[in-house]
Amino acid sequence: MKTYRNNLNHFFSLVEALEKLPSIGKKSAQRMAYTLSIENKNLALQISHCIENAIDHVSKCSICGGVSESEICEICLDENRHNGQICMVLHPRDIFTIEEIGDFKGIYQVISELEMFDFITLKKQIQKFQIKEIIFAFSPTLANDSIMLFIEHNLQDCDLIFTKIAQGVPTGIGLENIDQLSLARAFSSRIKL
Ligand SMILES: [Zn+2]
Structure with a gap:
């Protein structure tokens, strides 16, 4: 052999x-x-x-960290999507999952390498785009809950509402593995943190 x-x-x-x-x-x-x-x-x-x-x-959008074929992605460039909401996701491919549902009309932010995450730039975006709500589209795990708290803590001096997608998202499963209806429901009935 x-x-x-x-x-x-x-x-x-x-x-x-x-x-x-x-x-x-x-x-x-x-x-x-x-x-x-x-x-x-x-x-x-x-x-x-x-x-x-x-x-x-193909690379990452310099603003949101999503997948892009230009320096800034189509979603970040689209003025109609600046509706005061940022949806935080843990991986660029989660944006594909949420975009497939088509209900979310705001912009995204990918949270990768939390230790090195640039909160100063994010705060500038929050001001520039007049962001009012941060939606965490994370699957429910203890680790993800602490990431949410960490982000909320780092943005506490901004005037923001923090929400997370609701029940129906099973524990410990990546967003990409959740059926679209469950994820759409989880989005529309999100919970205030
Ligand atoms: Zn972008």
Whole structure:
């Protein structure tokens, strides 16, 4: 087996690279590597082209931290979305989930690396965009509750209402795994902190 494997360097390099992707285990990585290198080489080329383009053109919005293909994302640039609400999320992909529901009309802020989070810039945005309400769209865990308290504490000198999305969001589950109806309900019946 060892010699057989040793002569498949390129194949197993691909397997090992794919295994590094989130939620891809060894078996899935092997299946994908087989499809890409043997069954569907055209798909493989298409994917490699998409990956190259994504690396070159996709980054984070310099204001909200969401996924963007320009320095500032479409949501931050859209004046109609400056309605006095900021929705705080823990990951840029949560913005996709909430945008799919389509009910939220404000702007977003991604809270990543809380220790290094720039509250001074956020406070400037809050002033500039006349923000009145901070909505925390976090799934309910003890760790997330303490993040909310930490943010609230750091923004206590701003004149803000803090709310969080309501019940119906199961404990310990990422936003992306919640069905749209539950998340829409959780948004519309949010609770004041
Ligand atoms: Zn943005």
